[in-house]
Amino acid sequence: MNDNATAAVDRSERSSMRSLTAVLMQRIQSGWKTLVVGIPNVWLLVFFLAPFFIVLKISLAESIIASPPFSPLVEWSEEGALILQVIFDNFIFLWEDDLYFNTYVNSIKIAIISTVLCLIVGYPIAYGIVRSSSTTKNILLLMIILPFWTSFLLRVYAWMGLLADQGTINSFLIWIGLIEKPIRMLYTEFAVYVGIVYSYVPFMILPLYANMEKLDMSLHEAAADLGARPMTTFLTVTLPMTAPGILAGSLLVFIPAAGEFVIPDLLGGGNVLMIGRVLYNEFNSNHDWPVAAAVAIVLLLILVIPMMLYQHIQSKQAES
Amino acid sequence: MSQQADNQDRPWLDPDAEPFIKVQGVTKKFGPFTAVDNVDLQIYRGELFCLLGGSGCGKTTLLRMLAGFETPTSGTIYIDGAEMSQVPPYERPVNMMFQSYALFPHMTVEQNVAYGLKRDGVAKADIAMRVSEMLKMVELTPFSKRKPHQLSGGQRQRVALARALVKQPKVLLLDEPLGALDKRLREQTQFELMNIQDQLGITFVVVTHDQEEAMTLSTRIAVMDEGRFVQIGTPTEIYESPDTRFVADFIGSANMFEGRIVENGADHVVVRVSDPRIEFFIDHGMSIKEGTKVWIAVRPEKIKISKNAPTESGANQIQGTVLGVGYLGNLSTYRVQAGSAKVVDVTHPNQSRPKGDRHAVDWDDQVYLSWDPSSAVVLTK
Numbered sequence: 246m247n248d249n250a251t252a253a254v255d256r257s258e259r260s261s262m263r264s265l266t267a268v269l270m271q272r273i274q275s276g277w278k279t280l281v282v283g284i285p286n287v288w289l290l291v292f293f294l295a296p297f298f299i300v301l302k303i304s305l306a307e308s309i310i311a312s313p314p315f316s317p318l319v320e321w322s323e324e325g326a327l328i329l330q331v332i333f334d335n336f337i338f339l340w341e342d343d344l345y346f347n348t349y350v351n352s353i354k355i356a357i358i359s360t361v362l363c364l365i366v367g368y369p370i371a372y373g374i375v376r377s378s379s380t381t382k383n384i385l386l387l388m389i390i391l392p393f394w395t396s397f398l399l400r401v402y403a404w405m406g407l408l409a410d411q412g413t414i415n416s417f418l419i420w421i422g423l424i425e426k427p428i429r430m431l432y433t434e435f436a437v438y439v440g441i442v443y444s445y446v447p448f449m450i451l452p453l454y455a456n457m458e459k460l461d462m463s464l465h466e467a468a469a470d471l472g473a474r475p476m477t478t479f480l481t482v483t484l485p486m487t488a489p490g491i492l493a494g495s496l497l498v499f500i501p502a503a504g505e506f507v508i509p510d511l512l513g514g515g516n517v518l519m520i521g522r523v524l525y526n527e528f529n530s531n532h533d534w535p536v537a538a539a540v541a542i543v544l545l546l547i548l549v550i551p552m553m554l555y556q557h558i559q560s561k562q563a564e565s
Numbered sequence: 566m567s568q569q570a571d572n573q574d575r576p577w578l579d580p581d582a583e584p585f586i587k588v589q590g591v592t593k594k595f596g597p598f599t600a601v602d603n604v605d606l607q608i609y610r611g612e613l614f615c616l617l618g619g620s621g622c623g624k625t626t627l628l629r630m631l632a633g634f635e636t637p638t639s640g641t642i643y644i645d646g647a648e649m650s651q652v653p654p655y656e657r658p659v660n661m662m663f664q665s666y667a668l669f670p671h672m673t674v675e676q677n678v679a680y681g682l683k684r685d686g687v688a689k690a691d692i693a694m695r696v697s698e699m700l701k702m703v704e705l706t707p708f709s710k711r712k713p714h715q716l717s718g719g720q721r722q723r724v725a726l727a728r729a730l731v732k733q734p735k736v737l738l739l740d741e742p743l744g745a746l747d748k749r750l751r752e753q754t755q756f757e758l759m760n761i762q763d764q765l766g767i768t769f770v771v772v773t774h775d776q777e778e779a780m781t782l783s784t785r786i787a788v789m790d791e792g793r794f795v796q797i798g799t800p801t802e803i804y805e806s807p808d809t810r811f812v813a814d815f816i817g818s819a820n821m822f823e824g825r826i827v828e829n830g831a832d833h834v835v836v837r838v839s840d841p842r843i844e845f846f847i848d849h850g851m852s853i854k855e856g857t858k859v860w861i862a863v864r865p866e867k868i869k870i871s872k873n874a875p876t877e878s879g880a881n882q883i884q885g886t887v888l889g890v891g892y893l894g895n896l897s898t899y900r901v902q903a904g905s906a907k908v909v910d911v912t913h914p915n916q917s918r919p920k921g922d923r924h925a926v927d928w929d930d931q932v933y934l935s936w937d938p939s940s941a942v943v944l945t946k
């Protein structure tokens with residue numbers, strides 16, 4: 246009898262304990278959820294949005310000889326009033342000076358041509374990988390990723406060695422007697438294209454591969470069955486269905502290519518104007534931080550617009 | 566009555582008829598695995614021919630060889646008199662309805678159906694007309710602007726059918742066309758298919774693993790097993806005179822008895838079965854030696870079940886105990902223990918209403934089973 250009573254008390258205590266832990270667990274879990282969602286937001290805030298506003302602030306300042314070398318945005322005047330000093334001179338300067346305008350246009354041109362070249366090179370490679378057997382597939386994918394094991398800078402230097410007047414390619418061509426004098430390749434736009442396409446083609450191949458991997462091969466058979474020749478099948482089925490991959494890959498190539506600094510600097514020398522180099526010069530040679538910041542902001546806008554277009558198209562596709 | 570007119574609906578009986586599709590000694594190997602094994606087949610114009618068999622027996626592979634997606638390892642295929650080995654899929658006079666439908670997801674229903682006509686360079690106005698006609702026939706007109714993922718399974722299946730039919734091919738290949746549909750929709754579509762086939766006069770080759778579907782649809786059925794044809798014939802032939810135990814078992818169900826020929830007369834055969842101990846009297850002669858081991862197949866619905874002894878005594882009857890009754894409404898199925906280990910399945914139509922809850926034959930009843938001398942089939946393999 247007595248035993249039973251104790252047991253009953255025990256049980257009720259235990260059950261209240263259990264409900265307490267349950268509540269606690271729930272609290273922790275919901276806290277955990279906020280944390281998981283929160284971390285990326287905090288990350289973006291600290292490492293993206295804050296720097297962006299700092300750069301924006303600098304771009305609206307005036308270059309002065311001081312440390313830091315730009316005028317403050319807000320300032321207490323001698324009378325004790327708060328002065329907000331916003332200067333758009335830097336942006337106007339960018340617009341009026343042909344050098345900057347031409348450099349932007351040239352950067353975008355090089356980025357677009359490089360993207361198209363990456364697409365032409367990457368598309369058949371991605372398609373080939375998807376169609377190969379699973380063991381070959383893994384080996385091929387590994388080979389695409391393998392160059393990332395060595396430093397990007399090192400690989401660009403290697404291209405300098407290959408493309409130089411006395412470099413490997415010219416020496417070889419002279420040796421087999423195809424040419425007599427070396428062909429000028431290094432420090433030309435050609436070298437920049439080679440460098441960009443070589444460096445960025447994996448960023449084209451991988452999203453294309455991911456997209457094509459999901460492609461239903463029976464659609465190709467269906468097209469053939471309905472009378473489409475291979476080329477027609479490609480144009481009417483394969484191409485439209487890989488459009489998302491093409492778009493993703495193109496953005497991944499276009500955006501970094503447009504702002505590329507190392508490749509035009511090392512492979513293009515002084516002959517290829519790209520905005521990354523101008524930016525570098527404004528900062529390090531001219532010490533004009535506000536103009537450099539303005540250059541960066543304009544570049545960002547140029548790159549963000551296609552991104553937003555992409556987002557827009559994607560969300561529209563998701564709707565339909 | 567001429568022979569010609571007799572065989573108009575059954576061209577396979579006419580020795581002069583030219584088959585529309587001719588498959589000669591076709592084998593398909595995937596590495597060491599033989600998916601289709603030395604197959605011969607003749608299909609005639611206007612037939613609705615079914616390839617029937619279990620999963621993995623090579624039906625799809627054979628169909629894909631007809632469409633041109635797989636090349637036979639050996640053997641030849643003729644369609645409409647032309648040898649097909651060098652003809653790519655896009656030049657063959659056949660269209661296929663894929664098991665997965667393979668609709669183009671980035672195109673609307675209308676565009677999917679128009680795709681094949683565009684490839685043939687049909688004039689724009691004609692395309693629009695034929696597409697809308699076809700959509701009307703499969704009752705998809707209200708959905709013409711939708712994308713495939715906005716359709717139900719049944720609607721997608723009809724788009725696939727419309728897309729294959731709109732080109733009016735000489736042969737339509739259908740791979741498990743009704744597999745994804747529920748029973749009611751499937752039965753309805755079966756009749757639609759037969760109607761369409763009748764209207765357009767196109768030769769259909771249908772792959773299915775569903776024997777009921779094959780029985781309903783086809784003019785003839787080829788039963789496949791492990792890459793070979795085990796029997797080709799009309800639904801009636803396949804059901805009533807199966808060649809092998811496999812066919813008897815695969816199409817419908819059959820009670821199988823193992824025994825030996827003990828008497829082989831000119832107009833009858835007697836087979837002695839050990840379990841249950843009975844003798845089967847078959848009312849036609851056969852060219853089998855006495856003593857040969859054979860199997861007797863009797864369909865469950867061919868067996869009469871009764872609590873009273875049959876009036877005529879003799880062969881083809883056994884006694885047993887009812888182990889179970891399944892009441893299906895229109896008919897009842899009985900499992901009867903007859904002999905030491907043998908359980909015989911019997912189905913019987915419920916021609917009169919049971920009185921209250923009492924059925925004419927019920928659990929644990931002692932019953933007599935009997936059948937006609939013509940109902941049993943003797944099988945040697």
Ligand SMILES: Nc1ncnc2c1ncn2[C@@H]1O[C@H](COP(=O)(O)OP(=O)(O)O)[C@@H](O)[C@H]1O
Binds near residue numbers: 595
């Ligand atoms: N491309 C292929 N490679 C290897 N084996 C295959 C291939 N296609 C089919 N098979 C094999 O061939 C056999 C028959 O396949 P299939 O014709 O699709 O059967 P089903 O009768 O179910 O349609 C299966 O065992 C399948 O695994």
Ligand SMILES: [Mg+2]
Binds near residue numbers: 624625664740
């Ligand atoms: Mg199949």
